[in-house]
Amino acid sequence: MKKNDKVSLEEFNTFGVAASTPLFVEVTSSLALQEKLKEDAFKDALILGGGSNVLFVENLSRPVIKISIPGIRIINESEHMAIVSAGAGVVWHDLVMWCIANDLGGIENLSLIPGLVGAAPIQNIGAYGVELSDVFYDAVCINRKTGESRIFSAKDCAFGYRDSAFKNDLKDAYVVTAVRLALTKKNHRLKIDYGNVKETLTQMGVKKPNIGDVAKAVVQIRTRKLPDPKKLGNAGSFFKNPIVAQGESARLLQKYPNMPHYKIDGAFDKIPAGWLIEQAGFKGLKKGKVGMHDKQALVLVNYGTSSGKSLWAHAKLVMEGVEKKFGISLEPEVNLIQ
Ligand SMILES: Cc1cc2nc3c(=O)[nH]c(=O)nc-3n(C[C@H](O)[C@H](O)[C@H](O)COP(=O)(O)OP(=O)(O)OC[C@H]3O[C@@H](n4cnc5c(N)ncnc54)[C@H](O)[C@@H]3O)c2cc1C
Incomplete structure (x- = not known):
């Protein structure tokens, strides 16, 4: 220590x-x-x-x-499934690579997401059609007040889209010390229909992909698409994609017929925040050393030595611009520490 x-x-x-x-x-x-x-x-x-x-x-x-709690190990297994436990301080991508090396399937689509294992359940990390909640078994947590250990099931975590009880009712109440995942040992269920995973696999010349191929494809896409925080300060998507009532998206579609939107269920649609930000004129627009990325409008970028205050001020400007044009309130996905 x-x-x-x-x-x-x-x-x-x-x-x-x-x-x-x-x-x-x-x-x-x-x-x-x-x-x-x-x-x-x-x-x-x-x-x-x-x-x-x-x-x-x-x-x-x-x-x-x-x-910085380390360690990855299999704690239980059957013929088809393995329960893998990872310490909260393990680098998430290292866990993904470890699972692939051990032919354990389920998190290959979550390759290259920055950060550590302990934070994965906080916002239910997700990418390319897979969310942590799809493979989550349970999490070991410490109660901050009493110091007692408690196991959280998926139900206890109340996972939602980039959301969990740890961001709401249980905010600052527990520390995650280990996360346990239920992964497949055989007959892996590959998900390659999201984004351009399938196209990338074809470009790679892969006809019958395995979990390692899917991970490679995802790494390739992400490296191409997202700015590397080591070179350009950012925290990935700064805002969540807003979920609006279908009546609201129907109203917007009359005015903006090309607006992309995805059905969540019978009542709600998800609208890409990146599109809203671009239409509001913020994509690639720099104010001093701060701006939304020129290829990924959803990514707030620190182009120099900007302060947290100036980054947040720019984010608020973007929120106001989107609200004014579309009547939609963007919500930060990133945790604001003030
Ligand atoms: C380039 C880039 C791309 C990204 N792409 C994605 C993506 O595709 N999908 C996605 O979901 N996210 C993405 N993210 C966001 C980020 O990678 C995830 O939110 C990740 O889980 C954060 O992990 P962290 O360890 O860095 O958390 P931190 O930033 O350190 O913490 C995040 C929050 O979790 C809390 N926390 C951290 N550890 C613990 C713990 N052990 N117990 C309790 N609370 C804890 C912190 O207090 C804080 O509130 C991206 C970020 C970047 C920079």
């Missing part, structure tokens, strides 16, 4: 924002975490994983506990 006073968080968030914290500690075991949570100084600490889904709007007045 390392402990320092007044630490810059610049290297601990993918926006590269130079915010600071008065107290920083890294924990590498559940026991060490339980000990820290007992200390008054860490009672209201921010729990940090890879920092790829946070925006530090200003310097923090509270401490930070960085979760």
Whole structure:
């Protein structure tokens, strides 16, 4: 465990924002975490994983506990399925690669999502037609107040689109220390109909894809499409795709017949936030060193040494622009830390 006073968080968030914290500690075991949570100084600490889904709007007045709990192992298996447990500090993509190396299927579409395992259930990470909730078995969590361990089932987590109980009723109540996934050992159910996974596999010359091929295709697409946070500060999609009542999308379609929209169920449609942002004139538009990416309108970018405040101010400008043009309120997907 390392402990320092007044630490810059610049290297601990993918926006590269130079915010600071008065107290920083890294924990590498559940026991060490339980000990820290007992200390008054860490009672209201921010729990940090890879920092790829946070925006530090200003310097923090509270401490930070960085979760670095390691370990991946199979804890149970049958002929067809394996339950894999991963420590909250494991890099998510390393877990995906480990599963592929062990021929365990279910998370190959989630390749290259930045961040650590512990944060995956917080927003129910998803990509290319798969969400964490599709393979989630349970999560081991520590109650921040009592220090007690509790197992959370999928039902307890109340997963939704980029959402879970950990962002709502249980916000800041628990720390995830391990996530357990139910993965296939054979007859993997490949999902290749989303985005251009199928086309990419064809371009790769793959006729009968396996889980490793799907992962390679997803990595190829993501590398092509998304700005690399190591080169350009960002946190992926800054906003959620809004879900609107069908009456509302019908109203908008009269005015904007080309508006893309996807049926969620009989009552709601999902509208791509990137399209709304582009139509409102923000795609590729830079204000100083901040702007929405020129290829991915949904990605807020730090083009230099911008502060969290200026990034958030730009995000609010985009929200106002979209609201004014379409009457739709965008909601940040990224966690604002202020
Ligand atoms: C380039 C890029 C592309 C991305 N693409 C996708 C994508 O395709 N799909 C997708 O879903 N997301 C995507 N994201 C967002 C991000 O990768 C995920 O949200 C990821 O799960 C965040 O992990 P993290 O460890 O970095 O979390 P952090 O940013 O460190 O934390 C996020 C939130 O979770 C809380 N938290 C973190 N760890 C724990 C824990 N152990 N227990 C309790 N709370 C915790 C934090 O307090 C914070 O509120 C992308 C981000 C980037 C930069």
